Amino acid sequence: MSYLLLTQQVMFALKQSSRIVAPGCRYVSQAAAKTAVDFDYDGPLMKTEVPGPRSRELMKQLNEIQNADAVHFFCNYEESRGNYLVDVDGNRMLDLYSQISSIPIGYNHPALVKLLQQPQNLSTFINRPALGILPPENFTKKLKESLLSVAPKGLNQIITMSCGSCSNENAFKLIFLWYRNKERGNSSASKEELETCMINQPPGCPDYSILSFMGGFHGRTLGCLAATHSKPIHKLDIPTFDWPIAPFPRLKYPLDEFVKENEQEEARCLEEVEDLIVKYRKKKRTVAGIIVEPIQSEGGDNHASNDFFRKLRNIARKHGCAFLVDEVQTGGGATGKFWAHEHWGMEDPADIVSFSKKMMIGGFFHKNEFRPDAPFRIFNTWLGEPSKNLMLREVIDVIKKEGLVNNAVQAGKVLHRGLLELQARYPHLMSSTRGQGTFCSFDAPDDAIRNKLIIQARNKGVVLGGCGERSIRFRPTLVFKDHHANLFLNIFNDVLADFK
């Protein structure tokens, strides 16, 4: 397929090249050519197919030193701005995937450029401390100004980690410590426990388990992987634990049209959760905690109702299991709340909330009662990184000042509504459009068509990502505005119209 040249006057070019769409169908936005974000570009600009010749050459070079088959293309991050990712062949694309949902406020945001230019901040980037033993003077202050300023309700304790997997691994450990201490009551660990733990045996290493959901994704290290069930490629050939796996509701969309069926489906899943807790207690693999994503992301953007999560949380409480909400992908504002679990409207939504990606660093918030009872029980050399706390402080400041969580509600409405319209127009290519805020998705008929749609959109200047077996997920940054949504919808309309 020959590539489409998009000039800076992208709307004009699009209208020239559009073949079948009637004028009334275009998502015209007054702001389409305007740069609402002052460091943004005003549209895609395509010069080659993607990956272009330079990317292909670099892929070949990288492939000599590691398997590079997952690489989409090589990027020019210096030239990327706001919502636009520029590649090494000079193509400029509207990015609705944002590095697997991990860029909070766009590329090269001026607030971060400024931060890096201030000489007094250099030392924080150069001298990475062992935070658990030798923190910098402003450590608590920066945590308070950044992460703790957006702490989920009731969770006043914070531990930082270097990535999402380490966050969940250590959240699991926190749960196990808490559960065992509950069982112990006031007594301390026995000599037998202290001895047997050193040789990987109970009672020192108890056979506790974490209940997870089919379709869930919580990371790829061995502990996380025991709770991850999104795709075989993640798990095949890796030893694991016999931990209980409950079905996650497979709902019909739009949710408000299938209330009854969806309620029944959720009830079935919740019943299974309770059965598994009882069953695993009997087989001496006591469920110490439950882990769940507010929206199963890698697994295919599977939603459940607020009612489902409220009931699930209550089941956890009833059976004395810790309730760990994994907000690695959902956290940071894209769903229209800073934390997706806020949609549940609960007073006591979680015991632990883990995060990473848009938060720039990993970690988890937790209740006071989960606080480790001794130093070095939750510990590693770096325990996160102060330079990330520093940057996150700026990012959260921008999110607050510019009302970017509300923006996700607003831009999400435009995106969601537009996707529903496209779905109505192209039902052979799109179904089950769903979403909260800009955290939207739809299903393609199958894996092959999904991947083809992604590639064709990319060649027209839009970066999208897949998830699950046949879904396309939208994960724009928080500076994604109405006019970006309209711009995307126009381009994607052409992709769908031209699709063969």
Place this chain on the structure above:
Amino acid sequence: MSYLLLTQQVMFALKQSSRIVAPGCRYVSQAAAKTAVDFDYDGPLMKTEVPGPRSRELMKQLNEIQNADAVHFFCNYEESRGNYLVDVDGNRMLDLYSQISSIPIGYNHPALVKLLQQPQNLSTFINRPALGILPPENFTKKLKESLLSVAPKGLNQIITMSCGSCSNENAFKLIFLWYRNKERGNSSASKEELETCMINQPPGCPDYSILSFMGGFHGRTLGCLAATHSKPIHKLDIPTFDWPIAPFPRLKYPLDEFVKENEQEEARCLEEVEDLIVKYRKKKRTVAGIIVEPIQSEGGDNHASNDFFRKLRNIARKHGCAFLVDEVQTGGGATGKFWAHEHWGMEDPADIVSFSKKMMIGGFFHKNEFRPDAPFRIFNTWLGEPSKNLMLREVIDVIKKEGLVNNAVQAGKVLHRGLLELQARYPHLMSSTRGQGTFCSFDAPDDAIRNKLIIQARNKGVVLGGCGERSIRFRPTLVFKDHHANLFLNIFNDVLADFK
């Protein structure tokens, strides 16, 4: 105990305050007052006990949001230079622990300051990509100039990770994939495997194991923790795998005086390794790989001979087990070789070598035959970080230009010899002095005395770290020179002489 005020004329002050040592016993170095490293200070300068009042206040604040009992003191990283760590009370200490062995070329090295000041580098610090799918243009180039320029013999493949634990977790996964593919031969995964892996069952999730050593430390996430056996506090209450654990030689020091006994001890351990491989194969927990540190670091700086490692590597080869050398703490030059396993003098020392800490980023080198057979099998969102590759390139450049690996040999000799002399003088406080390069250690009589020695040394201006049950380990940066060693030895002589 009242604190000792050390002025900038530290040698003078020391002589004034020294009470029992005869002049001939002092480790006089012509370079003592000289700043061989131009960004270094010329000696410790103590104003308060450590932790001082400001540190104590900050500890109280931090303790409100997380268990802060492990914090030694709070630091002023802006004012720290070279080998000197400055705290928030204005105390300047000679740092022989370097953030748990993770600062390669000292604090605020001018090469890194310069790097951060160059505008063209800012974007790399601001825009953290998903490296596995959207790497920056210079990704391969920077890996070649940094990590691959010091690749261990025969290991031409590289995968980066965000920390040491993730490095070993993913190295384990690489081993399991490799082992299973060996078993499969040319056939691909069966339908049953693809289905069962999703529900944590064999054959999709096979019961492979990793053989590790008692006393070893490989990280604290659940997979790593199954191979870690250094202290109960790391492992207590955490579910784990039934993986084989071999005894690590408990040698007598100095090694050249106990050759015969040590040989017998090593033979006993190697025999046990082979027995365990056979035993675990029989119980269907096949040993897919062996993990070992060249020097067991967290576990107490336990050494073994080159001959031991050569034989162990051959046992791995004989039984078809992968051989994973964990150089997270030993790697980077401090032992007098860039990688500690180079001391073994082997043509084929390892299949995989993992690293982190001084390398600024985690990851592992591996042989071509261990290359993942498909994309996304070893994967996560960040897969390391380009800004660390950029800094590491400068660090490795400094190491090479300034001959810092050879410096570790030279400064290590001064440190080691001095410790042996102190041990001869204070045998009631020091035993089993041992080391390679500056990677030295000795044993105190017990845990309490060890900790007291660390605190008293700190109050005289020297930061030390413990390891194992009663050892003190030396982990200075690579810019630690002869005169720093002499300065330390003089101060520590006073600590030992004054000890009560």
